[in-house]
Amino acid sequence: MADKAAANRRGVAGWLDPLHFNIERWAYVFQRVTGLAVLAYVVGHIGDTSFFVGGPFGEGPSSSSWAADLGVTENVLGHLVLVMVVLVVVYHGINGARLILAEYGLIFAKPSRPEYPYRAKSLRTVQRHLIWVAIVVAILAALYSGGLMMG
Amino acid sequence: MRESSLMRLQYVTAVAAIVLVSLHLLMQGVLVPYGEAVSFQRVLSVYRSAVDAALLEVLLLVVLAHGFNGLRIILLEWRQEAAWTRGVNWGVLVVTLALMGYGTRTVILAATGQVT
Numbered sequence: 144m145a146d147k148a149a150a151n152r153r154g155v156a157g158w159l160d161p162l163h164f165n166i167e168r169w170a171y172v173f174q175r176v177t178g179l180a181v182l183a184y185v186v187g188h189i190g191d192t193s194f195f196v197g198g199p200f201g202e203g204p205s206s207s208s209w210a211a212d213l214g215v216t217e218n219v220l221g222h223l224v225l226v227m228v229v230l231v232v233v234y235h236g237i238n239g240a241r242l243i244l245a246e247y248g249l250i251f252a253k254p255s256r257p258e259y260p261y262r263a264k265s266l267r268t269v270q271r272h273l274i275w276v277a278i279v280v281a282i283l284a285a286l287y288s289g290g291l292m293m294g
Numbered sequence: 295m296r297e298s299s300l301m302r303l304q305y306v307t308a309v310a311a312i313v314l315v316s317l318h319l320l321m322q323g324v325l326v327p328y329g330e331a332v333s334f335q336r337v338l339s340v341y342r343s344a345v346d347a348a349l350l351e352v353l354l355l356v357v358l359a360h361g362f363n364g365l366r367i368i369l370l371e372w373r374q375e376a377a378w379t380r381g382v383n384w385g386v387l388v389v390t391l392a393l394m395g396y397g398t399r400t401v402i403l404a405a406t407g408q409v410t
Binding site: 154155175178179181182185186189190192193195196197199201202203204205206207209210213217229232236239240243246288291292 | 396
């Protein structure tokens with residue numbers, strides 16, 4: 144009994160177990176990973192943009208401080224980071240919109256009696272297409288943003 | 295706040311963030327060319343516009359509330375102990391308010407400070 148209970152506690156590593164997962168579960172894993180990534184960027188971005196006013200000890204808009212900040216962020220590596228941020232933030236936003244609609248039951252089909260091959264019919268609706276919309280639009284937005292910054 | 299209220303807050307801030315982040319991304323590269331959007335004069339004029347500065351402030355508060363409540367949810371799901379729950383709730387609240395304060399300071403100084 145104790146062993147069985149322990150086996151069910153997989154912790155964070157359990158997020159990455161690919162077995163028995165449907166696409167909704169993968170969308171959930173990516174929602175959390177992208178959420179943490181966006182949060183890390185936001186914290187950094189608040190620190191980075193504070194150099195517009197001279198950093199933690201600045202007192203007002205400073206062109207020299209901002210030029211120094213842009214010197215750190217405006218290069219190929221900085222632009223690649225921004226492209227990755229666009230990728231994860233667009234996915235997180237569209238998939239998040241799907242989750243809110245799903246939470247209120249707006250994009251599920253009616254549950255029905257299980258029939259072979261026992262796939263949940265309630266899930267096989269527009270909500271599943273929205274996951275692919277999130278993935279495809281995120282990739283397109285990332286490529287577009289890369290073009291805007293490099294071009 | 296009850297967890298159900300916090301979850302509603304998570305959805306409300308999510309919808310607000312979708313609108314505000316979309317606008318922010320459009321202003322930082324699509325409607326305004328990227329090179330111009332990060333230039334000192336352009337950023338200064340954004341902060342000196344009451345509407346634009348207020349939008350940045352709201353964006354700051356909404357995204358921090360949503361992001362750190364999300365982190366809190368992940369941390370509480372990770373371990374279930376009373377002490378852990380209390381520690382995470384208070385720790386996340388303190389960090390969130392500190393960052394809201396630091397970001398708000400940037401907005402206020404950028405909007406009203408002496409330009410050098």
